[in-house]
Amino acid sequence: MNILIVDDEKSITRALNRAFSRTGHVVTTANNGSSSISLLSESSYDLLLIDLIMPDLTGDQVIAWAIDQHIQLKIVLMTAYQDQKIDEISNSKKVSAVFRKPFNDVFALVKEIEAIA
Amino acid sequence: MSTNIIVDDNVDSFKLSLVGESSNFNTLIKKLGKKSNPTQYKNVSELLNSKQRSSEVVILSEEKITRKAIQRITVNRPLAAIAVLVKINSRKNFPHGNNHAITFVDQRMSKNAIRINLQCALRVAEKRNRLQSLEAFLNSHSDATCQTLKTISESTWTATVPANYHDMTKSLLRLMQRIGVNRVLLVSSTDTGQVLTYESCKDVNSVNVEISNSKNLSALNKLTQSVSIVNSTEHAHKLGNLTDSPWAYAMVFKYNTPAIEGNELQQSFLVSFRQDLEGFNKNEIELASIMYSIIGLGLQKVAILNYNHSAARDWSDTFDSISEPLSIINKRYEIVRANKAFSRAVGKHITKLPGRKCYSLFSQRNSKCKNCLPISKSISSIPIKVDGRRNQKFYVWSYPIKTSNREVQRIHFYRNISVEHQLTTTLIQSERMQAIGDLLTAVSHEINNPLTGIISTVQVMLAENKKNVRTELYEDLQEIENSALRAVQIIDNLLGFGDNSTDSACSVEEGISSVIKFSKSSLRSIDLELDIDKELSDISVSRSSFQQILFNIITNASNAMSANGNLKILAKNKESSFIIHLEDNGKGMSKKTIQQIFEPFFTQKNKGRGTGLGMVIVKDLVNRMNGSIKINSTLGTGTSIQLQFPKTVEA
Secondary structure, eight states: OEEEEESHHHHHHHHHHHHHHTTEEEOOOOOOOEHHHHHHHHOOOEEEEEEESSSSSSSHHHHHHHHHHHOEEEEEEEEEEEEEEEHHHHHHHTEEEESSSOOOEEEEHHHHHHHHH | OOOOTTTTTTTTTOOEEEEEEEGGGGHHHHHOOOGOOOEESSSSHHHSOOOSSSSSSEEEEEGGOOOHHHHHHHHHTTTTTEEEEEOOTTTTTTTTTOOEEEEEEESSSSSHHHHHHHHHHHHHHHHHHHTHHHHHHHHTTHHHHHHHHHHHHHHHTTTOOOOOOHHHHHHHHHHHHHHHEEEEEEEESSSHHHHHHHHHTOOTSSSEEEEEEEEGGGGGSOOOSSSEEEEEEEHHHHHHHHTTHHHHHEEEEEEEEEOBBBBOEEEEEEEETTTOTTTTTTHHHHHHHHHHHHHHHHHHHHHHHHHHHHHHHHHHHHHHHHHOOEEEEESSEEEEEOOHHHHHTTOOOOOOOOSSHHHHHHOOSSSSOOTTOOOTTTTOOOOOOOOOOOGOOEEEEEEEOOOHHHSEEEEEEEEEHHHHHHHHHHHHHHHHHHHHHHHHHHHHHHHHHHHHHHHHHHHHHHHHGGGTTTSSSHHHHHHHHHHHHHHHHHHHHHGGGTOGOOOEEEHHHHHHHHHHHHHTTTTEEEEEEEEEEEGGGOOOHHHHHHHHHHHHHHHHHHHHHHHHHHEEEEEEOSEEEEEEEEESSSSSOHHHHHHTSSTTTOOOOOTTTSSSHHHHHHHHHHHHTTEEEEEEEEETEEEEEEEEEOOOOOO
């Protein structure tokens, strides 16, 4: 699976990169919204694992852009915030799943995401 | 009245205090003799600096008679009978030379009353001058004199005898009986008065009393009575006209009685007798005259005291009916009087209050309360906040008492605001908790992100090192993972202040063991005693809440203990609840600290070490689990904390 992981917390993208890579996936990472958009417009991915709150563009802005561009891929959101917005986003058909940070077990997360894809 | 009356041998309880130029008292002291042993004071201040003697007659010399002087004595020596010595030097009225008259005065008397009193005294002195043999006569009637004096003196400080018309009449009759009068006509204008008079006379058998209605005065042509007592000036004149006889002496005392059913009743007493009365010699008549003037004064005084007394009682009843404490304070912050609610608030009997400092009684302070303005200056009606007994809070309003001629006094009105204070405190507390909650939410989210990185990274590293499970690196990584996961748990608890709905369950025993495992490093040098009832392995609790509670308490305990630390953890199974008892031998806490322990951001740890939230979280979690927490601590010996949880709360 070709995955794009976006999070402004470098330690997270780095760890997730290694966790997904270990299970045989191809991982690309980005640490802000705008670079994720350039990556999405340049290449195609099977799955987007994206953080909600980021300094430049938020996760849902990136998602909205991707939908607007008819980019076909599964979308999984992660967030450390409890917000009504999350419920709205997770209810939208475009988002396959929302994961709450911190994850107690990163490999369990990998497995769940594999199941979605 | 004449001076030798006062020092009658039978009146042994009197102590005389003479105030004024000592030369003024020369004659008096000579007449009194050595027995009287009066104490002399130059002025009122000197007298007031001396010790109060209960049965005291204070005689002021003429130059010291001012209303202010009399008031000062009355206020400061309520038990003293005050008299004034008046020099009579009118040759015309008193052909026998300089004489002194003494009259009792009372601060409560009106100016007019004092004037009347003085006039009476002068007239008495006049009589006395005219009667050469009076002194001898008075001595031979010392019993009666004594009685008369007693009537006056007692009324001075008890205000109970004679208490009413009935008693007054009786006293008069008794006195007449003593001095040998055996026929009396009593005239009253009302039927009630007649009944009262009749009732009064029943006890005094040996005096032949005729009672008449004043309407029938004209029928009293054939006056055979020796002494007539009527109750109005008008009647006296009528009587005088009727009999057409010279009146040796007639005196009318008027006083206003307290309103009876809304009508103010003016009572007048006339004490009169005729000079040519059959069966009396001149001296006896003169004596009677003096007696009557004395008793008249007494009656007037009694009437005034009665009036004041009942008025005072009305007031004190009113005061006592007010359920909030009230007190009257003088400018030295001493209580002049206070109501029953005040007495209850300070836990002292109402009679023990006067003279005590308000701040020491009410707030157990050594100096005036904070923000209390000087008594003489304060005009503010803004209340000040003071502490009462048992942590009660009061607002005090202070109002000046507007009396032109008294020393400055204020009335203090106290309102218990403990409940409001508690509510306000709770409100502030809950607002503070809200602020903390917001802060924690923001902070914990910021922490969650890096924590996610740590946990994920460590888990990846663990996965990469699976082949080297036995190495120290692997164990270190495990330690990092555990710590990071615990941090997650702590943040979870801080967040939402423990929305423990998602909390998993564990048994009490498991909960305790796991926390001890967590706390191993902090409990390293501490002797741990563990006693857990076996039944508790079947009782389940919310895992992370329970762990968090114990963890915070144990952390505090280990921080409080130095070398030779000993921590006992007892878990006891009860019928519908279970108890966790944690006891350390650490440095303990003061009462003040215990009160603050649940306040957010209160910490005893070194700066930067404690958050001041540990026990706040404990209390919050305990409340959420419907449990209770009790803390006992003695500074220097240790702290014990008892937690009780209902068994019904199962995760």
